[in-house]
Amino acid sequence: MQQIELANKKALDTMLAGDPVLVDVVPAYTVIPALTDRKLILHAGPPVAWDNMCGPMQGAVAGIAVFEGWASDLNDAVQRAAAGEFEFEPNHHFDAVGPMTGMTTRNQPVMVVENRAFENRAYCTINEGLGKVMRFGGNDASVLQRLSWLKDEMGPLLSLALKECGxxxxxxxxxxxxxMGDEMHQRNVACSSLLLRELAPALAKVSDNNASLAAALAFMGSNDQFFLNVGMATGKAIMDPVKNIPHSCIVTAMCRNGTDFGIRISALGDQWFTAPVEMPEGLYFPGFTEADANPDMGDSTIVETIGLGGFAMGASPAVAGFVGAGAPSDAGNFTQDMREIxxxxxxxxxxxxxDYQGVPTGIDIRRVVESGLTPTINTGIAHKEPGIGQVGAGVVRAPMQCFVDALKAFAASEGVQ
Amino acid sequence: MEKQLVKHAVASLFEQPVHVVNVGLEGFADELTSQGTPVTHLDWQPPAGGDAKLADLLSKLGS
Incomplete structure (x- = not known):
């Protein structure tokens, strides 16, 4: 089975050769043509039908339908969704990813990350901040107003700035x-600041309105998770060229829709292997408990797929406490575990x-099944009811059944019984 | 002569403080620890959690 080792080496080399560059922010329909004339809603995770969507996912769908002008209010949107008026597909089917509920629709601005080593592009919406936001199922007027501002002001300004700085x-x-202590999933303080440091001069140069500029800088400066969505598009841009390498059993995508967890592996291209999602274990904001929590959700596990998030916990002792993963001194143990898979x-x-070890990279499904260790994921926790938002943060494991099913299918594709 | 040396080695083993290496089920280590016996626990489980069919597949796939 030397050819599997060689194929996995090629997969790893392809990941490491990736050169992701944030190049633009554009309306989603301009880069995902399927959004142009269909009432198509892209969501996080593997495919899921309206009836099987969890509460926050349905809440986000209702909100985004109102945002797009496809429904007069949230109740109207729910009725139209239940009647089959909207189409649903995963972000992953359109070179995109989205955090938590992962709503991507026609007029939302998406950040464009180009992998210059392989000339492919990936897309992700702009991070909205914490608390009551659409990615956590929030859908009231304040959420929609923020989305409108991102569409009309923040997105176009970022686009000009990125073009200005190349x-x-x-x-x-x-x-x-x-x-600097980030793991790029639940802690993005450093990367958000570094990105702002690079963007700020270009933003100042292209803006002709001090109030708009101040609002943009304040939004980025007050959002510790601003970089998360950039990191996610980066993960997607890095992993897509790894698809379809014959004989490779490296994981190319992991994602969750709040109902099912899905993975893809290189040799088997676009095929999903799914299992019910797990419940995160974590810490809750004041006034909330685990009884309020929704099961695991979001495309953000693409950062673990490239060796960040739970795989890089050792870089981020502070996040171990934030997500309730134990003492800061335990953080390195999570990273060491991930080296085994x-x-x-x-x-x-x-x-x-x-000691400057590199982050564990290239999940090999054989090692997952053999060791019994599934990927560790750092995650936000949404309220299980629509319209409320984030209630905490925690750690969750990918379900083993995805990897077992993928292993069996991979073995069959290799002619092994 | 050789037999005497072995006998002495075995006897001396029980004259020294015991340090246990426990492989697999952590409960055994916990029990000894609760009795004050030093234990080094090795977190181990059979490949594929003991599923023989999966272990066979893994073996054929080079894992």
């Missing part, structure tokens, strides 16, 4: 972020506190 390389920002490591993304 794009921003992301690989180096992540490398520096890891040395990965093909290699990333020499450019290193962890100072772990």
């Amino acid at each position: 794009g921003i390389g992301i690989k180096n920002i992540i490398a520096r972020g890891l040395t 990965t093909f290699g490591e990333n020499p450019e993304w290193t962890i100072p506190a772990m």
